[in-house]
Amino acid sequence: MNGAILVLSGPSGAGKSTIIEHASDQIGEYYFSISTTTRPPREGELDGVDYYFVSREIFEEDIKAGQFLEYATVHNNYYGTSLKPVKEALSEGKLVIFDIDVQGHRLVQAKMGDFVTSAFITPPTLNELEKRLYARSTDNDTVIKNRIENAKKEIQAVNEFDFVIINDVVEIASSKFATIANASRLKKSAEELEKLVIHWQDGSK
Amino acid sequence: MNGAILVLSGPSGAGKSTIIEHASDQIGEYYFSISTTTRPPREGELDGVDYYFVSREIFEEDIKAGQFLEYATVHNNYYGTSLKPVKEALSEGKLVIFDIDVQGHRLVQAKMGDFVTSAFITPPTLNELEKRLYARSTDNDTVIKNRIENAKKEIQAVNEFDFVIINDVVEIASSKFATIANASRLKKSAEELEKLVIHWQDGSK
Numbered sequence: 001m002n003g004a005i006l007v008l009s010g011p012s013g014a015g016k017s018t019i020i021e022h023a024s025d026q027i028g029e030y031y032f033s034i035s036t037t038t039r040p041p042r043e044g045e046l047d048g049v050d051y052y053f054v055s056r057e058i059f060e061e062d063i064k065a066g067q068f069l070e071y072a073t074v075h076n077n078y079y080g081t082s083l084k085p086v087k088e089a090l091s092e093g094k095l096v097i098f099d100i101d102v103q104g105h106r107l108v109q110a111k112m113g114d115f116v117t118s119a120f121i122t123p124p125t126l127n128e129l130e131k132r133l134y135a136r137s138t139d140n141d142t143v144i145k146n147r148i149e150n151a152k153k154e155i156q157a158v159n160e161f162d163f164v165i166i167n168d169v170v171e172i173a174s175s176k177f178a179t180i181a182n183a184s185r186l187k188k189s190a191e192e193l194e195k196l197v198i199h200w201q202d203g204s205k
Numbered sequence: 206m207n208g209a210i211l212v213l214s215g216p217s218g219a220g221k222s223t224i225i226e227h228a229s230d231q232i233g234e235y236y237f238s239i240s241t242t243t244r245p246p247r248e249g250e251l252d253g254v255d256y257y258f259v260s261r262e263i264f265e266e267d268i269k270a271g272q273f274l275e276y277a278t279v280h281n282n283y284y285g286t287s288l289k290p291v292k293e294a295l296s297e298g299k300l301v302i303f304d305i306d307v308q309g310h311r312l313v314q315a316k317m318g319d320f321v322t323s324a325f326i327t328p329p330t331l332n333e334l335e336k337r338l339y340a341r342s343t344d345n346d347t348v349i350k351n352r353i354e355n356a357k358k359e360i361q362a363v364n365e366f367d368f369v370i371i372n373d374v375v376e377i378a379s380s381k382f383a384t385i386a387n388a389s390r391l392k393k394s395a396e397e398l399e400k401l402v403i404h405w406q407d408g409s410k
Contacts, residue, residue: 125405155405159398163391166401176391183388186368186381193364196371200330200360 003090005112006184007098007105007161010121011151013133015167016099019121022174027181031089033098036062039077052082070100070107081108090115095185101150102157109160114191117184119163119177122155208295210317211389212303212310215326216356218338220372221304224326227379232386236294238303241267244282257287275305275312286313295320300390306355307362314365319396322389324368324382327360 008016020032036052038059047053054062059078062068071080081098089096098108109116123129129151133144158164163180167173188196213221225237241257243264252258259267264283267273276285286303294301303313314321328334334356338349363369368385372378393401 155402158402159395164393164401179384179387180391182384186385188369190364193369196369197360197363
């Protein structure tokens with residue numbers, strides 16, 4: 001079995017975590033990539049679960065050491081994905097799932113495009129997204145308005161993704177996600193293809 | 206549901222038809238594209254099942270009328286895929302499966318790339334392919350040697366395909382094929398994505 005990367009993007013409130021949870025028994029072993037950030041933990045957030053919370057100093061050292069697959073600054077805080085756990089999971093043949101934004105997707109494509117399948121997950125309409133964000137009431141109005149403005153920008157990038165999942169009915173969206181995740185495992189990198197052709201011609205089995 | 210195209214290529218003897226048959230109850234409704242040819246039917250071959258058998262004159266008229274999605278000349282005979290049944294099946298939301306060669310895949314990609322997912326199916330090694338071709342004894346030595354020379358050329362094009370399926374154990378290969386076929390249905394064309402974004406912004410549901 002080969003490792004593979006599945007990048008999920010889409011507005012906060014699209015239901016990405018719910019979909020992954022729903023599908024988790026259909027998609028085999030996977031590693032959900034946890035981002036590293038310098039922003040302080042919010043109430044209820046746990047280190048190593050929601051994020052790896054680190055200081056600015058450590059984050060900047062890691063940047064210099066080339067330890068990030070991708071990183072960005074949002075509202076003066078760093079957010080990034082460490083390369084090491086991703087490489088480990090890939091070498092163990094796991095499916096690595098990323099929940100990152102459109103910009104992060106571009107960076108991962110640029111660095112590891114060979115392994116990447118990507119899906120954009122969104123509620124059916126902007127109205128529906130607004131409704132869900134207000135209904136879950138975990139964010140204040142300013143944060144929600146910010147999320148909506150971001151969503152309006154991100155939807156313009158759907159054509160950069162291999163798949164788009166409209167999360168209307170969660171069971172349907174989860175089953176689509178599982179299909180995509182399982183197909184993503186079957187993608188072969190250029191390196192694997194080269195080996196395959198050599199082995200094929202060589203004829204030994 | 207959206208129509209989609211799944212192109213299968215790979216050497217004769219790779220087990221493509223067996224794999225499709227095995228997976229047929231897992232992949233929903235599909236239309237298996239039947240090629241048109243000017244070569245005479247072999248013993249046991251049926252018109253409308255194995256091929257549409259037509260005269261050279263009719264084939265050339267159809268070329269002029271732009272009725273082929275792709276066509277080629279092999280050993281002085283024409284082989285081609287008519288556009289009409291493919292378009293009909295797509296408009297009915299069916300998955301259209303093609304069994305065509307590497308060159309045919311390029312032509313279909315060029316004309317309808319938006320809808321296309323592709324998989325190269327092959328036995329694990331060249332040796333194994335030879336064994337299978339001799340074992341099934343439907344072809345004479347010259348034909349088999351020809352198929353093997355073709356296979357050696359075609360394997361060089363695996364990197365043009367989205368997926369490669371090694372048909373070692375047919376149950377495993379069929380299950381991989383079903384996963385790929387089901388994922389291919391979820392691919393959206395540029396036109397569909399455009400509509401999706403407009404609908405999303407518009408907000409009506």
